[in-house]
Amino acid sequence: AQKITQTQPGMFVQEKEAVTLDCTYDTSDQSYGLFWYKQPSSGEMIFLIYQGSYDEQNATEGRYSLNFQKARKSANLVISASQLGDSAMYFCAMREVEGQAGTALIFGKGTTLSVSS
Amino acid sequence: EPEVTQTPSHQVTQMGQEVILRCVPISNHLYFYWYRQILGQKVEFLVSFYNNEISEKSEIFDDQFSVERPDGSNFTLKIRSTKLEDSAMYFCASSEGGITDTQYFGPGTRLTVL
Numbered sequence: 001a002q003k004i005t006q007t008q009p010g011m012f013v014q015e016k017e018a019v020t021l022d023c024t025y026d027t028s029d030q031s032y033g034l035f036w037y038k039q040p041s042s043g044e045m046i047f048l049i050y051q052g053s054y055d056e057q058n059a060t061e062g063r064y065s066l067n068f069q070k071a072r073k074s075a076n077l078v079i080s081a082s083q084l085g086d087s088a089m090y091f092c093a094m095r096e097v098e099g100q101a102g103t104a105l106i107f108g109k110g111t112t113l114s115v116s117s
Numbered sequence: 118e119p120e121v122t123q124t125p126s127h128q129v130t131q132m133g134q135e136v137i138l139r140c141v142p143i144s145n146h147l148y149f150y151w152y153r154q155i156l157g158q159k160v161e162f163l164v165s166f167y168n169n170e171i172s173e174k175s176e177i178f179d180d181q182f183s184v185e186r187p188d189g190s191n192f193t194l195k196i197r198s199t200k201l202e203d204s205a206m207y208f209c210a211s212s213e214g215g216i217t218d219t220q221y222f223g224p225g226t227r228l229t230v231l
Contacts, residue, residue, distance in 0.1 A: 033217065045160070045208060045222035052216065091160060101214035102148040102172045104162035 003027065004092050004108035012114050013082045020067070021077040021111045023092030029053075032096045034075040035105065036066065039089040048090075051075055082115045089113075119143045121223035123209050129229045130199055138194045138226045140209030149192045150210040150220060151184065153177070160208065166192065199230045 005024045013019040025034065036048040051059045051066045059066040067076040079086055089112050093105040122141045130136050142149050151163040164174040166184055181203075183195045192211075196203055206227050210220040 035219070037222070042224075043206060043227075044224040045210075047219055047221060050217055050219055093160075095218070101212060101218040102165045102167045103218075104150070104165060104173055104175065105152075105160075105220060106162070107160040109159045 002108075003106045004094055006092055006108035006111050008111045009109075010112045010114065012116065015084060015115055015117050016081050018078060018080045019082055019113065021079070021090050021092075021113065023075045023077065023108060025073050025075060025092075025094050027073075027094065027096055029096045032094055034066070034068070035093040035095070036064070036075075036077045037091045037093060037107075038086075039091060039110070041088070045091070049077070079113075082113075084115050084117060087113060087115045119145075121209055121211055121221055123207075123223035123226050125226060126224065127227045127229070129231065132201060132230055133198050136196050136199055136228060138196075138207050138209075138228070140192045140194070140223055141190050142192055142209065142211030143213075143221060144190070146211035146213045146221075148172075148212045148214060148218070148220075149184075149186070150212075151194045152208045152210065152222075153205040154208065154225075155202075155205045163194070196228075199228075201230050204228055204230045 032053045034051045038046045049061045049064045063080045065078045089110045091110045092108045124139045149166045154160045164178045165172045206225045208225045209223040212218045212220045
């Protein structure tokens with residue numbers, strides 16, 4: 001079974017609009033961390049935002065916010081006021097056993113976001 | 118801002134040859150990782166390294182692979198006897214530990230095995 005599921009292979013949005021990228025996860029651990037990374041066409045992996053399983057508030061980092069619904073096991077990324085530079089592949093990832101450093105990240109298959117003017 | 122660096126950016130090799138991919142993690146980080154991404158597919162964990170030893174490895178990381186921290190700054194991935202299916206982007210990452218333990222990735226090395 002997939003640990004991280006990203007059901008949207010591609011998303012399209014107009015500049016300045018908000019967009020939500022979906023991510024659901026599967027774990028039996030009570031303690032875990034969720035991450036979003038951006039991969040532009042140049043190939044590097046850029047960390048965007050983190051949400052711990054025990055965090056009561058949704059994480060925010062500038063234009064990025066994470067809509068965390070623990071009971072539904074979803075961790076959707078919301079990008080507000082999209083910019084052309086947001087066009088990239090976005091990966092959701094999970095680290096099981098939050099607080100245990102050095103643990104592998106498990107990635108989803110990614111969602112390609114295209115922002116048009 | 119400190120960043121993870123990787124060399125080379127692109128490596129082309131013949132099947133059966135050995136390759137060494139190099140990484141310089143962020144200087145105060147304690148945990149180091151290698152991941153790979155076959156073209157168009159998801160990122161897969163290979164190995165993590167802490168305190169000069171492997172702390173976790175995936176089933177992909179078989180005897181063909183090895184990692185080493187030869188000095189205080191470099192972290193290497195060696196692939197012996199490369200196969201066509203080893204062609205992929207290889208990412209090095211590092212983290213400093215702690216509760217969040219965010220992993221920061223390098224720009225990757227694209228390995229092409231002919």
